[in-house]
Amino acid sequence: GAGVSQSPSNKVTEKGKDVELRCDPISGHTALYWYRQSLGQGLEFLIYFQGNSAPDKSGLPSDRFSAERTGGSVSTLTIQRTQQEDSAVYLCASSSRDRFPSGANVLTFGAGSRLTVL
């Protein structure tokens, strides 16, 4: 696609329910990131996928959080038994790793999924 697409754009759920957030990266981008941004805060790294390599899950805050990336493209972030502190905007970003000699990833972000847990 032309950009990174995230759905839903807004999700209101009750405490204890499970939610799934979806990210469709830019076509051909091998790297995919999930970040979380709470109100007035910076971006908190959650998880990173690069090609077929094992994902870097070091940022997932608890075992209630999980993510998968199917076929090297679409990714789903799942939050089980949601808590009020999970309320935040969840941002997905993708990148083409080959862009710079250093191998650094330049990220293009989606519009985010705003999660509100009541």
Add this chain to the structure above:
Amino acid sequence: QKEVEQNSGPLSVPEGAIASLNCTYSDRGSQSFFWYRQYSGKSPELIMSIYSNGDKEDGRFTAQLNKASQYVSLLIRDSQPSDSATYLCAVNTGFQKLVFGTGTRLLVSP
């Protein structure tokens, strides 16, 4: 110690002035440094990247990197009200993980 640190601000400057935004990082092995701009309610967008010590200029923006001091800065010349946003410093800390600072809010008054 946070991996990437920024002053949260707000940094207030008059229109036409130079805005100076600063960032320090803890991982001495970091190789790539980025500045993202985030307007309220919007997603971050890349405005500058820098990999080597020294200055890199792009229009009204100049990024400065000093790896010995573990310091990266962004200068915005001739600041405009439309530059009012939160500026996020991001550092590639290895294993391709990009770590962001909490951002500095810039307010440019007409």
